[in-house]
Amino acid sequence: MTHTTEADCRALDAADPLASLRDLFEIPDGAVYLDGNSLGALPRATAARVQQVIREEWGRDLIQSWNKAGWIDLPGRVGDKIARLVGAGAGQLVVADSTSVNLYKVLSAAMTLQSRERPAARVIVSERDNFPTDLYIAQSIARQFGATLELLEADKIEQRLGADVAVLMLTQVNYRTGALHDMAAMTTLAHAAGALAIWDLAHSAGAVPVDLHGADADFAVGCGYKYLNGGPGAPAFVWANPRHTERMDREQLRQPLSGWLGHAAPFDFAPTYRPASGIARFVCGTPSVLAMTALECGVDVFAAVELAGGMAALRVKSIALGDLFIARVEARCAGMGLALVTPRDAAMRGSQASFAHTDGYRVMQALIERGVIGDFRAGDPSAARDGSADPSLGADLLRFGFTPLYTRYVDVWDAAEQLHDVLESGAWRDDRFARRGKVT
Amino acid sequence: MTHTTEADCRALDAADPLASLRDLFEIPDGAVYLDGNSLGALPRATAARVQQVIREEWGRDLIQSWNKAGWIDLPGRVGDKIARLVGAGAGQLVVADSTSVNLYKVLSAAMTLQSRERPAARVIVSERDNFPTDLYIAQSIARQFGATLELLEADKIEQRLGADVAVLMLTQVNYRTGALHDMAAMTTLAHAAGALAIWDLAHSAGAVPVDLHGADADFAVGCGYKYLNGGPGAPAFVWANPRHTERMDREQLRQPLSGWLGHAAPFDFAPTYRPASGIARFVCGTPSVLAMTALECGVDVFAAVELAGGMAALRVKSIALGDLFIARVEARCAGMGLALVTPRDAAMRGSQASFAHTDGYRVMQALIERGVIGDFRAGDPSAARDGSADPSLGADLLRFGFTPLYTRYVDVWDAAEQLHDVLESGAWRDDRFARRGKVT
Numbered sequence: 001m002t003h004t005t006e007a008d009c010r011a012l013d014a015a016d017p018l019a020s021l022r023d024l025f026e027i028p029d030g031a032v033y034l035d036g037n038s039l040g041a042l043p044r045a046t047a048a049r050v051q052q053v054i055r056e057e058w059g060r061d062l063i064q065s066w067n068k069a070g071w072i073d074l075p076g077r078v079g080d081k082i083a084r085l086v087g088a089g090a091g092q093l094v095v096a097d098s099t100s101v102n103l104y105k106v107l108s109a110a111m112t113l114q115s116r117e118r119p120a121a122r123v124i125v126s127e128r129d130n131f132p133t134d135l136y137i138a139q140s141i142a143r144q145f146g147a148t149l150e151l152l153e154a155d156k157i158e159q160r161l162g163a164d165v166a167v168l169m170l171t172q173v174n175y176r177t178g179a180l181h182d183m184a185a186m187t188t189l190a191h192a193a194g195a196l197a198i199w200d201l202a203h204s205a206g207a208v209p210v211d212l213h214g215a216d217a218d219f220a221v222g223c224g225y226k227y228l229n230g231g232p233g234a235p236a237f238v239w240a241n242p243r244h245t246e247r248m249d250r251e252q253l254r255q256p257l258s259g260w261l262g263h264a265a266p267f268d269f270a271p272t273y274r275p276a277s278g279i280a281r282f283v284c285g286t287p288s289v290l291a292m293t294a295l296e297c298g299v300d301v302f303a304a305v306e307l308a309g310g311m312a313a314l315r316v317k318s319i320a321l322g323d324l325f326i327a328r329v330e331a332r333c334a335g336m337g338l339a340l341v342t343p344r345d346a347a348m349r350g351s352q353a354s355f356a357h358t359d360g361y362r363v364m365q366a367l368i369e370r371g372v373i374g375d376f377r378a379g380d381p382s383a384a385r386d387g388s389a390d391p392s393l394g395a396d397l398l399r400f401g402f403t404p405l406y407t408r409y410v411d412v413w414d415a416a417e418q419l420h421d422v423l424e425s426g427a428w429r430d431d432r433f434a435r436r437g438k439v440t
Numbered sequence: 441m442t443h444t445t446e447a448d449c450r451a452l453d454a455a456d457p458l459a460s461l462r463d464l465f466e467i468p469d470g471a472v473y474l475d476g477n478s479l480g481a482l483p484r485a486t487a488a489r490v491q492q493v494i495r496e497e498w499g500r501d502l503i504q505s506w507n508k509a510g511w512i513d514l515p516g517r518v519g520d521k522i523a524r525l526v527g528a529g530a531g532q533l534v535v536a537d538s539t540s541v542n543l544y545k546v547l548s549a550a551m552t553l554q555s556r557e558r559p560a561a562r563v564i565v566s567e568r569d570n571f572p573t574d575l576y577i578a579q580s581i582a583r584q585f586g587a588t589l590e591l592l593e594a595d596k597i598e599q600r601l602g603a604d605v606a607v608l609m610l611t612q613v614n615y616r617t618g619a620l621h622d623m624a625a626m627t628t629l630a631h632a633a634g635a636l637a638i639w640d641l642a643h644s645a646g647a648v649p650v651d652l653h654g655a656d657a658d659f660a661v662g663c664g665y666k667y668l669n670g671g672p673g674a675p676a677f678v679w680a681n682p683r684h685t686e687r688m689d690r691e692q693l694r695q696p697l698s699g700w701l702g703h704a705a706p707f708d709f710a711p712t713y714r715p716a717s718g719i720a721r722f723v724c725g726t727p728s729v730l731a732m733t734a735l736e737c738g739v740d741v742f743a744a745v746e747l748a749g750g751m752a753a754l755r756v757k758s759i760a761l762g763d764l765f766i767a768r769v770e771a772r773c774a775g776m777g778l779a780l781v782t783p784r785d786a787a788m789r790g791s792q793a794s795f796a797h798t799d800g801y802r803v804m805q806a807l808i809e810r811g812v813i814g815d816f817r818a819g820d821p822s823a824a825r826d827g828s829a830d831p832s833l834g835a836d837l838l839r840f841g842f843t844p845l846y847t848r849y850v851d852v853w854d855a856a857e858q859l860h861d862v863l864e865s866g867a868w869r870d871d872r873f874a875r876r877g878k879v880t
Contacts, residue, residue: 026495026499026500028499028500028501028502031502033502035502035503038503039498039502039503039506041499041502042494042495042498042499046494047491047494047495047499050490050491050494050730051487051490051491054482054486054487054490054671054734055466055482055487057672058479058482058671058672059466059468059481059482059487060466060468061468062468062471062473062475062479062481062813063475063478063479063813063815064808064813065672066479066672071672071673097537097538097541097725098537098699098724098725098726098727099725099726100697100699100700100724100725101537101541101697101699101724101725104696104697128711129711131700132700132703132706132709132710132711132713133699133700133701133725135711135712135713136698136699136700136703136713137697137698137699139698139712139713140694140696140697140698140713144584144696151711225726231494231498231728231729231730232497232498232505232506232511232726232728232729232730233511233726233727233728233729233730233731233732234728235728236725254580256544256580256584257540257541257544257577257580258576258577258579258580259538259540259541259573259576259577260540260571260572260573260576261573263572263576266572267818268818269572269817269818269820270572270820270822271568271569271572271575271591271820271822272575272579273572273575273576273579273580284538284540284541285537285538285539285540285541285573285676286538286539286665286672286673287538287673288671288672288673288674288675288728288730288731289671289672289673290490290671290672290673290728290730290731290734291673291728291730291731292673294494294730368504373502373503373504375503377709378707378708378709380709380710380711382710382711
């Protein structure tokens with residue numbers, strides 16, 4: 001693709017079977033938005049639907065909407081729609097809380113199951129540059145269960161899966177590098193060691209085909225505001241393999257966040273907790289109806305995806321966009337201080353490409369000023385000091401996400417051209433791009 | 441007030457210094473909405489503000505709004521506004537998650553503190569008809585800490601506060617009966633026994649004056665969708681007395697839901713959790729910006745309340761509405777099977793009145809059909825079977841909430857008249873009012 005031209009990109013867009021999906025989103029004029037892996041763009045249907053929920057369901061019908069408008073069914077109804085995207089069955093996945101809170105629930109459930117069956121297995125294994133909230137929650141659960149959290153680089157995990165490992169907890173697509181784990185293979189390895197496999201789908205649900213049942217995974221959580229386009233801070237989701245919820249039923253095991261909406265009969269207002277059967281016990285408190293409504297609008301976009309070829313077609317485009325970007329950046333920005341940290345092999349990456357640059361923050365700010373919106377992720381200084389670790393852990397990254405729902409080939413072309421211009425001109429050295437305060 | 445006339449009620453409304461606050465809400469024509477204690481009415485500002493956040497902050501400015509629009513500051517910014525309503529200081533209260541999840545955090549923190557200082561104190565004491573989710577979460581925490589949850593009727597709590605009690609956990613206003621605990625007195629009793637006092641303000645924040653610092657409370661949680669008018673399933677809030685967060689800082693104690701937004705430097709993406717100091721550590725995952733925006737609109741109504749006399753003026757009206765309702769119902773519905781379960785003494789109740797009726801569900805459905813919207817709360821059958829318990833625990837209740845922000849005296853008059861008509865006519869016996877399926 002080194003010899004691709006801008007005209008070629010326009011031709012690819014014209015021939016793209018998914019091109020019309022972009023019309024389902026509000027994309028600001030002139031923006032090249034390559035940060036849908038952090039915050040998905042606004043679906044065109046969302047504003048009006050949320051308005052209707054506010055004015056009619058809340059404002060006019062008030063409390064009656066819990067039944068009349070089906071608010072009470074939202075966790076399961078939206079959950080069923082997400083289940084179709086991740087290879088889960090109907091009634092097996094619910095929308096609830098945040099990814100962090102859901103991870104706490106499933107890690108606790110997994111450790112409880114293991115402490116009954118394999119009490120000597122006291123290690124949670126995860127990846128060293130897993131998204132920090134996953135590690136922070138795992139640290140808390142490890143402390144609570146008297147277990148140990150071991151963080152390894154991706155290529156060291158397989159050899160670590162011994163009899164002392166209770167849980168393997170991985171994010172399917174690495175938030176920094178975009179590297180994609182083979183869920184089925186890693187789950188099989190975990191099971192062979194007697195461990196349970198928990199998958200965080202934050203950077204894969206809605207971006208790459210996911211098959212939780214095919215992989216025979218144990219638990220999964222995921223995020224509503226990235227590739228599912230549910231809006232800033234959208235609720236998250238949680239799935240458990242039915243073999244575990246059935247066992248929890250049999251042995252009266254509970255996840256610890258035993259809120260009233262996970263009760264078998266919440267409106268009986270009984271003083272003693274009795275968990276709902278199946279995944280419903282993973283619902284806790286009363287969920288935000290506005291937030292769930294926006295998430296449902298985001299997920300409903302995938303009904304159009306199904307008509308246009310489904311997740312497989314989305315994956316084909318995602319790979320093509322990523323390949324094009326990597327090729328264009330390497331052709332145009334050679335010798336300008338960029339180093340690809342994302343796997344070049346498309347089969348081994350999600351829907352993003354990340355490049356290390358020592359002044360990544362400034363370069364990204366300069367790009368954003370030109371309307372190319374990716375994001376910056378700081379490296380971990382402790383990894384940079386640790387000679388044994390993969391040096392990419394310490395690197396500052398420019399991160400570009402390709403949401404195939406609304407990203408065009410010409411957007412990718414433009415982004416690479418702008419990146420070239422910023423680097424070649426030295427525009428990023430300007431003081432106004434210096435790092436200060438909070439960043440997202 | 442037995443001899444009050446409808447004209448008197450209109451005169452009371454005309455003279456009401458808070459009357460204009462009703463204009464800040466969208467109340468459906470013809471409705472007498474007495475369920476703001478379950479779902480607050482829609483503030484007039486909310487729909488447009490949420491629309492702006494969706495179209496401009498999310499749709500147009502996308503990821504940049506985390507900084508540019510101050511999304512990242514929402515938990516503390518809205519928290520500070522709520523703090524003013526509950527006697528907490530600025531920077532001491534954050535909006536996050538649900539009431540259930542926040543209760544889990546503070547119960548865990550309190551039990552951790554106590555297990556260091558008073559390891560023999562292994563009992564959590566609460567009220568038998570506390571809202572069930574509080575009890576379910578406390579059951580989970582008790583199991584986790586090897587402690588015991590003891591549930592008592594309100595008048596038995598004081599004598600139970602011995603040296604073995606670690607935590608007294610109470611909801612300030614009882615969700616069924618509307619009975620109001622004396623927060624300062626109960627907290628003093630708890631402290632005298634060495635226990636920590638956790639308060640759930642779900643039915644008091646925004647309805648009655650609350651003074652967490654004056655009472656020297658230890659922890660508090662509360663609900664955003666009742667008297668704070670934040671919309672269905674609005675996020676909740678959590679407060680900790682600074683003496684505890686300071687001690688948690690000193691002794692490196694954590695609440696267990698250690699998500700990334702409670703980290704001291706979330707955007708460093710460091711692999712090890714280091715809690716933010718103060719209350720900020722009680723934030724966990726990424727919060728819904730749409731839900732927090734609607735909550736902020738609800739809370740902003742209280743800026744107008746401050747100009748109109750503040751929480752003290754609100755309390756005066758709340759009491760007057762409750763007194764009027766009780767007097768009118770007892771005058772008009774004598775001998776019709778109703779029994780007041782709410783304290784008659786206004787100083788001992790919150791902003792609701794509940795009446796037991798053996799066919800409460802049908803009566804409430806008939807009232808709702810006439811536009812008088814209260815709600816129904818089922819009694820606990822186990823309490824009815826237990827001869828030692830207060831018989832009101834087993835009773836089915838008609839529950840009427842008086843949100844002084846938008847409830848008029850004439851609404852209370854009309855509600856009592858309609859209740860009389862429903863009961864006298866026997867309209868509630870109609871089959872269409874029979875109980876079926878889910879109820880809220």
